[in-house]
Amino acid sequence: MQALLLTALALAPLQGGDAATSPWSPRKAEHLLNRAGFGASTAEVQRWTEAGQAALVEHLLTSAGPTPAWEYEARIPDFDSVRAMEQEKRVRLIQQVRQQMTREAIDFVAEWLEGMVRGEDPLRDRMRLFWHGLFTSAQTTVKRGDYMIRQAELIDRHALGNYGDLLREMLEDPAMLVYLDNISNRRRKPNENLAREVMELFSLGEGHYTEEDVREAARALTGYGVGRSQEPGGSFQFLARDHDFGRKTILGQSGRFDADDLVEVLLAQDACAEWIAGRLLEWFEGAEPAADRRAAYAALLRRSNYEVLPVLRALFMDPAFYSDDLIGARIQSPVDFMVGSARRLGITPVGEFLGVSASVLGERIFDPPNVKGWEGGMAWINTSSLMMRGNLTGVVLGLVDLGDLGVDEELDAMMADEGMEASMEGMQAMEGADRRRAQIAPDLVRAMRALRSGMGGRRRFTPPATQLRRTLALRRPAGDEELVEQALEELLAIVPPLETRAPLVAFLRQAREAEGLPEEAFLVRGGQRAEAILRQLAHLILSLPEAQLG
Amino acid sequence: MFDRRSFLSASAALAASPWARAVRLADPETDGTLVVLQLSGGNDGLSTVIPFADPAYQRARGTLRFGPQEVLRLDGRRGLHPALQGLRRIWDAGHLAIVEGCGYPEPVRSHFKALEIWHTASPRGRAAGDGWLGGTNRALQGESPRPEFLVHVGGNAPYSIHSATHPASSVQSPTAYRWFGETGGAQGLAQCEHEMGDEDQRHRGRDRALAQLRQVLADAEESSLRIRAAAARHPERVEYPRTAIGAQLHDAAAILCGGVGTRIVSTVMGGFDTHANQRNTHDRLMRDLDAALAAFYEDLSASEAGRKVTLVVFSEFGRRVQQNGSAGTDHGKAGPMLVLGHGVRGGFHGRTPDLASLDEGDVPFTTDFRSVYATLLEGSLGASSEAVLGQAWPRLGFLG
Numbered sequence: 001m002q003a004l005l006l007t008a009l010a011l012a013p014l015q016g017g018d019a020a021t022s023p024w025s026p027r028k029a030e031h032l033l034n035r036a037g038f039g040a041s042t043a044e045v046q047r048w049t050e051a052g053q054a055a056l057v058e059h060l061l062t063s064a065g066p067t068p069a070w071e072y073e074a075r076i077p078d079f080d081s082v083r084a085m086e087q088e089k090r091v092r093l094i095q096q097v098r099q100q101m102t103r104e105a106i107d108f109v110a111e112w113l114e115g116m117v118r119g120e121d122p123l124r125d126r127m128r129l130f131w132h133g134l135f136t137s138a139q140t141t142v143k144r145g146d147y148m149i150r151q152a153e154l155i156d157r158h159a160l161g162n163y164g165d166l167l168r169e170m171l172e173d174p175a176m177l178v179y180l181d182n183i184s185n186r187r188r189k190p191n192e193n194l195a196r197e198v199m200e201l202f203s204l205g206e207g208h209y210t211e212e213d214v215r216e217a218a219r220a221l222t223g224y225g226v227g228r229s230q231e232p233g234g235s236f237q238f239l240a241r242d243h244d245f246g247r248k249t250i251l252g253q254s255g256r257f258d259a260d261d262l263v264e265v266l267l268a269q270d271a272c273a274e275w276i277a278g279r280l281l282e283w284f285e286g287a288e289p290a291a292d293r294r295a296a297y298a299a300l301l302r303r304s305n306y307e308v309l310p311v312l313r314a315l316f317m318d319p320a321f322y323s324d325d326l327i328g329a330r331i332q333s334p335v336d337f338m339v340g341s342a343r344r345l346g347i348t349p350v351g352e353f354l355g356v357s358a359s360v361l362g363e364r365i366f367d368p369p370n371v372k373g374w375e376g377g378m379a380w381i382n383t384s385s386l387m388m389r390g391n392l393t394g395v396v397l398g399l400v401d402l403g404d405l406g407v408d409e410e411l412d413a414m415m416a417d418e419g420m421e422a423s424m425e426g427m428q429a430m431e432g433a434d435r436r437r438a439q440i441a442p443d444l445v446r447a448m449r450a451l452r453s454g455m456g457g458r459r460r461f462t463p464p465a466t467q468l469r470r471t472l473a474l475r476r477p478a479g480d481e482e483l484v485e486q487a488l489e490e491l492l493a494i495v496p497p498l499e500t501r502a503p504l505v506a507f508l509r510q511a512r513e514a515e516g517l518p519e520e521a522f523l524v525r526g527g528q529r530a531e532a533i534l535r536q537l538a539h540l541i542l543s544l545p546e547a548q549l550g
Numbered sequence: 551m552f553d554r555r556s557f558l559s560a561s562a563a564l565a566a567s568p569w570a571r572a573v574r575l576a577d578p579e580t581d582g583t584l585v586v587l588q589l590s591g592g593n594d595g596l597s598t599v600i601p602f603a604d605p606a607y608q609r610a611r612g613t614l615r616f617g618p619q620e621v622l623r624l625d626g627r628r629g630l631h632p633a634l635q636g637l638r639r640i641w642d643a644g645h646l647a648i649v650e651g652c653g654y655p656e657p658v659r660s661h662f663k664a665l666e667i668w669h670t671a672s673p674r675g676r677a678a679g680d681g682w683l684g685g686t687n688r689a690l691q692g693e694s695p696r697p698e699f700l701v702h703v704g705g706n707a708p709y710s711i712h713s714a715t716h717p718a719s720s721v722q723s724p725t726a727y728r729w730f731g732e733t734g735g736a737q738g739l740a741q742c743e744h745e746m747g748d749e750d751q752r753h754r755g756r757d758r759a760l761a762q763l764r765q766v767l768a769d770a771e772e773s774s775l776r777i778r779a780a781a782a783r784h785p786e787r788v789e790y791p792r793t794a795i796g797a798q799l800h801d802a803a804a805i806l807c808g809g810v811g812t813r814i815v816s817t818v819m820g821g822f823d824t825h826a827n828q829r830n831t832h833d834r835l836m837r838d839l840d841a842a843l844a845a846f847y848e849d850l851s852a853s854e855a856g857r858k859v860t861l862v863v864f865s866e867f868g869r870r871v872q873q874n875g876s877a878g879t880d881h882g883k884a885g886p887m888l889v890l891g892h893g894v895r896g897g898f899h900g901r902t903p904d905l906a907s908l909d910e911g912d913v914p915f916t917t918d919f920r921s922v923y924a925t926l927l928e929g930s931l932g933a934s935s936e937a938v939l940g941q942a943w944p945r946l947g948f949l950g
Contacts, residue, residue: 196660206663324752324753473794497753546760
């Protein structure tokens with residue numbers, strides 16, 4: 001089957017001279033490692049270039065299986081005893097349990113992110129993020145950290161498995177049922193929120209169903225709710241008295257449908273396979289696929305009965321996946337950027353820092369901006385977030401710390417230039433500026449605190465040694481130019497254009513000469529001063545537009 | 551020593567077109583400024599501007615109903631949500647305009663499709679190209695755009711500000727709108743000569759993305775100091791509520807009154823998708839919105855620049871007239887837009903929708919929202935609405 005597909009794809013016309021038609025190369029290996037995982041060191045790229053494409057694809061597709069179940073620390077108090085409490089005590093207890101659950105959700109995400117940095121199961125993690133962005137639920141709405149953990153575990157179980165199974169179980173998932181209001185979808189009082197989003201976002205895409213289909217699907221979902229469970233994670237509950245057992249007509253099919261039947265009706269739609277295949281291709285390729293490729297992958301998805309592994313295998317072997325339009329053209333998501341940068345620097349910041357950083361940059365795991373998930377691509381980048389990416393890299397490297405946030409000399413100088421200090425307006429402005437200094441960069445401060453939390457709460461963050469200096473020293477660069485060349489190779493997920501190098505070489509030379517350090521064997525002979533300069537060089541490189549791509 | 555900022559300027563200087571950025575500040579004599587506030591999720595218009603005397607309203611809204619004694623009466627038929635006391639004061643001062651029944655033909659109930667239509671002023675959504683504010687940016691700035699002309703404040707920048715040629719700035723918080731941790735003061739590198747080599751087809755995808763990123767970097771560089779200066783200059787006359795929307799409107803006022811040439815600010819308040827147990831949630835949203843708008847309005851009244859500001863509130867759709875079984879409301883169609891500012895002619899504009907003849911259970915639209923856009927473009931920004939919106943729309947009477 002796959003062979004058939006690949007033949008069909010091979011017959012599709014390709015643009016001339018494209019990477020798609022050229023042999024396996026470090027550039028292609030790194031592309032696959034970026035897209036199917038979270039990037040790799042230059043040594044790994046080299047290793048997989050030699051091992052070959054098929055070996056790398058099989059390696060990526062071989063997963064250790066889902067992460068072991070989360071062991072909750074929080075205990076949900078017995079319902080009857082809570083009911084017996086006086087109001088004030090009860091409210092306090094409930095609040096306490098909620099907070100504990102929220103804490104556990106933060107820890108869960110932190111561990112997940114640390115796993116991404118270690119890179120043990122990259123494709124599974126990448127697919128978990130995909131499904132999390134497709135089957136969205138938001139903790140701010142659900143208000144139960146344990147429900148979010150349970151949903152993440154459901155996704156984990158099916159991350160590389162079967163889409164149909166995932167969809168079916170999602171309709172019995174407590175976080176989902178709360179998030180899209182199905183807990184109040186009852187026979188006599190239908191609520192169509194879940195039914196609509198199932199069709200619009202989780203299976204068919206807009207334009208492939210009618211308003212009548214939404215109403216009828218909502219009837220099929222009546223009575224699907226959440227039970228009162230003392231187990232953390234909650235429980236699904238089907239309430240027969242709230243379910244509408246009558247006949248429904250959905251997308252031309254009629255029957256006494258329930259949620260499972262609805263899933264069967266949806267899976268039988270061509271639009272469903274098209275939608276999921278399109279979303280998958282876009283996720284890995286970073287661009288909307290052409291209609292014919294989407295159709296070919298949709299057909300493969302249908303033939304595999306919605307198993308995703310065959311689709312991923314075909315995609316990673318597909319020459320079109322390695323097109324010059326795609327390689328190096330995707331904007332890294334905040335998680336990609338934070339996790340990938342840590343991996344390339346050879347450091348492992350605490351997961352909570354990675355989580356806070358990603359959320360500051362617009363990707364708060366467990367809290368998508370809306371039911372459609374994260375938009376991705378160029379939407380990640382604006383003037384604020386681009387500067388913030390550089391600032392967070394500075395935090396990781398120990399080059400931006402709380403002490404740096406208190407002063408804004410540049411601004412003061414500018415106001416002095418304008419002669420504003422002397423004026424009344426100037427005085428007011430200074431006071432206003434002073435007041436705000438306390439809260440000058442709340443997001444950055446949050447990230448720094450998270451980083452420090454993993455270091456015994458010390459006031460000044462001591463950056464961990466990077467692997468970078470060792471790695472580069474071993475590569476024995478002949479001089480400044482070669483050192484910059486190699487640092488770019490190690491730190492970027494893409495091959496940079498030629499013009500990126502010159503100003504970096506100028507920086508390195510200037511900084512090195514200012515310290516009176518020799519060009520030859522600079523990294524070895526320069527000691528701590530060389531390390532400091534190298535960190536600055538790394539900070540510059542990771543603040544570049546080039547570092548946002550992968 | 552070395553300055554990371556000027557180094558990055560060098561990188562930014564590689565942006566595709568090194569535009570000569572001639573300064574075009576707002577002319578305070580003629581030009582106004584505009585704030586576009588989006589209520590995401592679909593605000594329940596019938597619980598915002600309440601047709602309390604309409605029996606059809608009273609019948610459809612069981613537990614969500616507001617009685618004649620509860621609303622802040624505007625006339626014999628309509629009143630504001632009880633929490634909107636600040637807006638009521640602005641109404642009394644004659645500077646709150648309400649346009650009921652705003653919508654468009656063949657309305658859609660998907661959040662995303664509906665938002666695209668509002669953001670692009672076109673039924674084709676993103677397929678139509680730039681957002682309407684991005685298009686305004688292009689029309690007003692021409693060949694020498696400044697990035698702080700159009701600023702989105704806070705998170706979740708909407709598509710409306712998008713322009714392929716005239717990118718907007720996005721400011722999460724003005725004080726943190728900068729590079730931190732610079733390592734020194736050497737300025738030399740900004741003048742470095744760069745060869746634009748590598749015009750290799752092999753890297754065409756990368757180079758397209760890089761060109762966009764470099765433009766954003768250049769815009770960040772250029773607007774960073776000006777935005778922070780504007781915010782620092784802003785006298786703290788008014789206590790804003792400690793909510794996200796409060797902070798956003800504070801920053802919007804600071805930037806607009808800071809004399810850096812910002813003409814348009816966009817900002818978003820979320821949480822309006824009230825499918826279940828709407829009452830508490832929506833009451834809170836109305837309180838937060840009102841407190842922030844009241845502080846904003848008071849802040850603006852203190853300066854000349856502030857009195858040139860017009861603020862418009864919209865949402866992607868109203869909600870179903872009949873409340874649902876979960877004491878909430880599902881996605882609907884038309885809803886009211888609110889416009890306020892010292893130059894706004896208050897009162898009701900447009901036509902009140904007739905709840906006796908609904909559109910599939912929804913409020914039918916009586917005013918195309920593009921008429922409101924056109925009025926704002928011409929009356930507040932001095933832009934040609936036809937150039938921005940692609941066709942002429944009848945203007946309403948709330949400005950000029």
